[in-house]
Amino acid sequence: MLNTTLTKLIAAYCDEMIAFRRDLHQHPELPFEEVRTTQRIVQQLKQIGIDYRLTEPTGVIAEIKGAKPGKTVLLRADIDALPVMELNDKIDYQSTISGKMHACGHDTHTAMLLTAAKALYQIRDQLTGNVRLVFQPAEEIAQGANAMIAQGVMIGVDNVFGMHIWSKMRSHQLACVVGPTFASADLLKVTFKGQGGHGSMPHDTVDAAMVASAFVMNVQAIVSREIDPLEPAVVTIGKMVVGTRFNVIAENAVLEGTVRCFNLEVRNKLEAAIERYAQQVAAMYRATAKVEYTYGTLPLVNESQSALLAQSIIQQAFGEEALHAERPTTGAEDFSYYLEHAPGAFALVGSGNPAKDTQWAHHHGCFNVDEDSLTRGAELYAQYAFAYLQQNQF
Incomplete structure (x- = not known):
């Protein structure tokens, strides 16, 4: 040969x-x-x-x-x-x-x-x-x-x-x-909108930093609890832009990350679950969420x-x-x-x-x-x- x-x-x-x-x-x-x-x-x-x-x-x-x-x-x-x-x-x-x-x-x-x-x-x-x-x-x-x-x-x-x-x-x-x-490599951007205000008066605000933090901590449960453990998957939040000043409660939070897997069915599950988590976490804190999921490589x-x-x-x-x-x-x-x-x-x-x-x-x-x-x-x-x-x- x-x-x-x-x-x-x-x-x-x-x-x-x-x-x-x-x-x-x-x-x-x-x-x-x-x-x-x-x-x-x-x-x-x-x-x-x-x-x-x-x-x-x-x-x-x-x-x-x-x-x-x-x-x-x-x-x-x-x-x-x-x-x-x-x-x-x-x-x-x-x-x-x-x-x-x-x-x-x-x-x-x-x-x-x-x-x-x-x-x-x-x-x-x-x-x-x-x-x-x-x-x-x-x-x-x-x-x-x-x-x-x-x-x-x-x-x-x-x-x-x-x-x-x-x-x-x-x-x-x-x-x-x-x-x-x-693996496939997709791009993820999540924007949370709350209501800003003075750091001394949290009861008058909806804290976007709190919402973003809760989302980051909870989103890993998608991989550990919703995806077959025999199917490799990665959800990484690599960037967070939250707040403007030490004594101002953040009105906006923008998160960016990447999603990886080896199976297109798993990719679809990940995309749907990320949307659901973002919306539910935002609703829990009286904020709103916008998810932008961009397909990268197959x-x-x-x-x-x-x-x-x-x-x-x-x-x-x-x-x-x-x-x-x-x-x-x-x-x-x-x-x-x-x-x-x-x-x-x-x-x-x-x-x-x-x-x-x-x-x-x-x-x-x-x-x-x-x-x-x-x-x-x-x-x-x-x-x-x-x-x-x-x-x-x-």
């Missing part, structure tokens, strides 16, 4: 891949602002000879056409950075833009996919079918995938595959589980045959010990939207190495990766595409 030529080519491109990744790391760009990043990707595609088209406002879709007609497999990498201040002082390729950083590894995803593209292009005469390459903007705000889908990226696609560098896993480990991998559920194909490739290419059974995470990924349109899978590439100080959590100012892991990620991209097309050529 493995193509040994791909293995050799990717190993030969390793230094170029790391250099490209470091260039992107030094020039991070936020969601839908990835203008330079898009230009650098296009430069690489032109050098390789791969046809491409630009998407709006940023991003690239490219295509490697095989020698014979067949199915189309899509490989996706995200390209955006985060509004995080880089704190790494032990590397010589720190972000050159204050307050912006590739603190989640999207620079590595882009470099790995370009490297896989170079190798796949060299063996295009062996491909029965096409490999679509997607360099997607705005994953961090969960809008990029849908923007690409609206611009036709999924037309004619039979299978999709993506990956994420993963600092919680040791470098050289890879994972691609069957079933749920990432649960990311790997299709079984696609995940098993990735697992087989990992074991054949890197040995059985490289395959890791990583637990699902309640983090979120907008790759889930591609899976609404075609079967596929999403893999994790371990990058944590305490010896190289690369075990920091994603979205942290000290986040970094063990660059030795990039070669395995690039090969997994390439071998997956080749194997999928080989399996489905008849």
